[in-house]
Amino acid sequence: MQTMEFPAELPEGAVVTEVRGHVLVIGINRPSKRNGFTPTMFRELAEAYTRLDDDPALRVGVLCAAGAHFTAGLDLPACAPLMREGKKAIPEGLVEPHDMGLAGYRRRTKPMVVAVQGITFTVGIELMLGADIVVAAEGCRFSQLEVKRCIMPTGGATLRMAERAGLGNAMLHLLTGDEFDSAEAYRLNFVQKVVPAGEQFAAALAIAQTIADNAPAAVVATRLNTLKAVEQGPLAAVAEFIETQRVLANSEDAAEGVRSFVERRPAQFTGR
Secondary structure, three states, X not given: OOOOOOOOOOOOOEEEEEEEOOEEEEEEEOHHXXXXXXXXXXXXXXXXXXXXXXXXXXXXXXXXXXXXXXXXOEOHHHHHHHHHHOOXXXXXXXXXXXXXXXXXXXXXXOOEEEEEOOEEEOHHHHHHHOOOEEEEEOOOEEEOOHHHHOOOOOOOHHHHHHHHHOHHHHHHHHHHOOEEEHHHXXXXXXXXXXXXXXXHHHHHHHHHXXXXXXXXXXXXXXXXXXXXXXXXXXXXHHOOHHHHHHHHHOOHHHHHHHHHHHHOOOOOOOOO
């Protein structure tokens, strides 16, 4: 099946999950409101991300959304009371989906691939920038428009837009709140692939399944080391090379990797 099966929509919206082999598909389900995020949806999204990290049978996540749009952003009437009180919708101790390293929250260790379509505003951009790989449908409409609502992006846009696209490009979109399309998002390194509309989920799932076929411990180690290089600098990442390689090389999956090389066959990794 090339799309996710979404249940009937709930008034407050929901985040639903579906397991496909070693892949956890996570779906944003409030299409009648363009998948506008409520506090309930934020909590359920964090719970889904936490499930991905905690279940050893799951190796990769795919985030997608029901309907014609990924998300129009926050449901402001629902979220504004929490913002005024300085509170978070996500309980502490869970994996925080924006993956910024906030105190009290866990950081995701396993890869996340995102499929976006249609309107992808504010928190939608921040969720995809906080993931690892993004597949966008042609015709997407992106906007980081918080300045038009007298709020600030606090889900990572102020950190990652400049990191990906340079300071000037980040300021152009952060300070104007303008709309830009899939081609511009690709040029700015916000998305990694642009595909015909309707094909984004299948493309994202195919990438996730390819990743899931690889050795889980090596995938996680490679992901975390790459992030460390970006966040803490190359020397911090290099300092982990020898010990990380030692641990990986002594695993059952490393032995299977050698056997598969000698026997000229695809490796069958178990995560041990």
